[in-house]
Amino acid sequence: MSEFPSTTITAADVMKADCRARTLLALLAEKWALLIIEALSKGPRRTSALKRQIGGISEKMLVQTLRRLEKVGLVERYDFREVPPRVEYSLTERGHSLSPIIVSLDRWVERHAFDILPEA
Amino acid sequence: MSEFPSTTITAADVMKADCRARTLLALLAEKWALLIIEALSKGPRRTSALKRQIGGISEKMLVQTLRRLEKVGLVERYDFREVPPRVEYSLTERGHSLSPIIVSLDRWVERHAFDILPEA
DNA sequence: GCAATTACATACCTGGGAGTAAGTATGTCT
DNA sequence: AGACATACTTACTCCCAGGTATGTAATTGC
Numbered sequence: 001m002s003e004f005p006s007t008t009i010t011a012a013d014v015m016k017a018d019c020r021a022r023t024l025l026a027l028l029a030e031k032w033a034l035l036i037i038e039a040l041s042k043g044p045r046r047t048s049a050l051k052r053q054i055g056g057i058s059e060k061m062l063v064q065t066l067r068r069l070e071k072v073g074l075v076e077r078y079d080f081r082e083v084p085p086r087v088e089y090s091l092t093e094r095g096h097s098l099s100p101i102i103v104s105l106d107r108w109v110e111r112h113a114f115d116i117l118p119e120a
Numbered sequence: 121m122s123e124f125p126s127t128t129i130t131a132a133d134v135m136k137a138d139c140r141a142r143t144l145l146a147l148l149a150e151k152w153a154l155l156i157i158e159a160l161s162k163g164p165r166r167t168s169a170l171k172r173q174i175g176g177i178s179e180k181m182l183v184q185t186l187r188r189l190e191k192v193g194l195v196e197r198y199d200f201r202e203v204p205p206r207v208e209y210s211l212t213e214r215g216h217s218l219s220p221i222i223v224s225l226d227r228w229v230e231r232h233a234f235d236i237l238p239e240a
Numbered sequence: 241g242c243a244a245t246t247a248c249a250t251a252c253c254t255g256g257g258a259g260t261a262a263g264t265a266t267g268t269c270t
Numbered sequence: 271a272g273a274c275a276t277a278c279t280t281a282c283t284c285c286c287a288g289g290t291a292t293g294t295a296a297t298t299g300c
Contacts, residue, residue, distance in 0.1 A: 020233040029149035083297040113140040203267040
């Protein structure tokens with residue numbers, strides 16, 4: 001934990017990287033992000049299909065979260081340019097590299113939910 | 121993973137289970153929960169050590185999150201009953217069953233943070 | 241002409257997650 | 271007697287994620 005030769009990673013760099021990681025983690029920790037990624041891990045989905053598959057999400061939050069996931073390159077949006085509107089969302093390559101982790105997290109949660117929260 | 125003899129699982133049960141899973145997922149998605157679990161995955165830690173290891177967390181949020189994780193049986197608290205106070209936190213068996221997933225999620229985030237959020 | 245469909249956009253509001261700052265208990269050390 | 275250390279509480283505040291409700295564009299079918 002010392003030594004800083006010519007070209008070095010400064011403490012500020014570490015802080016920034018850490019900050020980025022935190023920001024990204026915060027995005028994934030948003031209420032619906034993990035659920036959306038898990039839903040898309042099974043294949044492309046139309047907006048309405050996603051809404052049905054994930055129960056209880058409002059259209060606003062669905063679209064908002066999808067947009068954010070799109071910005072960080074986890075989700076892709078394809079507009080068929082039809083009427084009535086037809087849009088399909090899918091995971092990018094990067095999204096696919098993440099989804100197995102999300103899915104296993106989700107499975108863990110489902111396996112343990114009852115033991116952990118017996119009441120209600 | 122089936123068989124539902126006389127006693128059956130109703131739609132309401134599924135909804136409740138789903139609700140529980142969502143609640144549990146929400147707990148994990150709290151800002152500091154994943155970071156705490158990751159920190160504890162390396163071994164037991166005193167309160168102050170945790171605070172140092174996880175940068176930027178306030179004492180209040182640290183304790184509050186630890187309490188919640190304790191309630192769901194992911195974290196254990198051991199009080200040495202010394203003065204000045206000495207308390208150690210560690211993962212429970214259940215916590216250890218979860219931590220590998222958290223750690224891999226964290227590693228993924230750290231690996232991709234720069235590519236995803238180049239600015240800032 | 242008008243209802244229906246679909247994927248949004250927008251306005252408004254509230255709860256609670258989260259930060260800051262200060263206080264508390266209880267001993268040891270000088 | 272007073273400073274210091276440690277692990278918390280508690281009070282106060284702010285902000286925004288997230289919910290609800292409604293509006294919109296562009297077609298097809300009746």
